[in-house]
Amino acid sequence: MKTVRHSEQTLRTALISKNPALVSQYEKFDAAERRLMNEAFRPASDLFGPITLHSQSDWITSHPEPPQDFEEFFNDPSRKTPSREKHRIYIQCIGSLGNTRIISEEYVKWLKGYCEAFFYGLTVKLLEPVPVSATRCAFRVNDSTENLQIHAGVGIFSFARYGGDFYSSSYKGKVKASQRQSSRDYSVFDNYYTPEVTSVLLLRSCKTLTHEIGHIFGLRHCQWLACLMQGSNHLEEADRRPLDLCPICLRKLQCAIGFNIVERYQALVRWIDDESADTPRVTPKRSHDGNVNLPKPVEAFKEWKEWIIKCLAIVQK
Secondary structure, three states, rough: EEEEOHHHHHHHHHHHHOOOOHHHHHHOOHHHHHHHHHHOOOOOOOOOOEEEEEEOOOHOOOOOOOOOOHHHHHHHOOOOOOOOOEEEEEEEEOOOOOOOOOHHHHHHHHHHHHHHOOOOOEEEEEEEOHHHHHHOOOOEOOOOOOOEEEOOOOOOOHHHHOOOOOOOOOOOOOOEEEHOOOOOOHEEEEEEEOOOOOOHHHHHHHHHHHHHHHHHOOOOOOOOOOOOOOOOHHHHHHEEEOOOOHHHHHHHHHHHHOOOOOHHHHHHHHHHHHHHHOOOOOEEEEOOOOOOOOOOOOHHHHHHHHHHHHHHHHHHH
């Protein structure tokens, strides 16, 4: 295992900059917020640690990229910034999640709530779900895994491979040779197997959702500290990424959106706590008024909640 460790001065410059205007901007954060972000270059910090590389197949090794510090982010003319006219994030589900319509709809609502907490201050709107055929995207059956893959040139990301059995030989979504049709016949997606909704699947989905939307706001892959915005080549590496941003990427997102850091962390804790029951599986239950109630499976978020509480303790003391 290899550790990517930068000097205190390098991390300080990446976060604060040497540009007097950006230094002045940083100093406008209140003392508590600066105290939290300064954890980026405190060697003994237990909140923000260095990136660890476990193999040559990890992202940084196999995809060399120039690092993006705050100053470079700030000066990027192509980055997206919300405005009064454009302050919504739109989510559209393609296909279904879970094994019933009710579970699929509820799952996407959980993602909406998480997205609104993570990108605090913006509104998230759910668009009507559409079948894969409505996208008119080309698709193929992977020769190695025998799993379906959609070819897309826009901001589409899939949670399919986050099911625990996706890469196993017994995965129920494999397409048999006799089922393979032309790239225009979307019937192969009808009643396609979807993994069981679990807490781990929800956690992985939230990571992917916010990582990819972070790119839309101009955040490139992080190479400074352990961070949600690290790239990942495989599931093991994706699971090692934390759910939240390092201080350098946090400052980038705060600059783009303009949220209050404390209020954002509090919103994320509320999303975790807003559950109907502490249960490991998503099982529909009917309430006394006849409505279906699905408990949100958040067991996998427990450690992250404890981490957020530590951050809040720093900014609130």
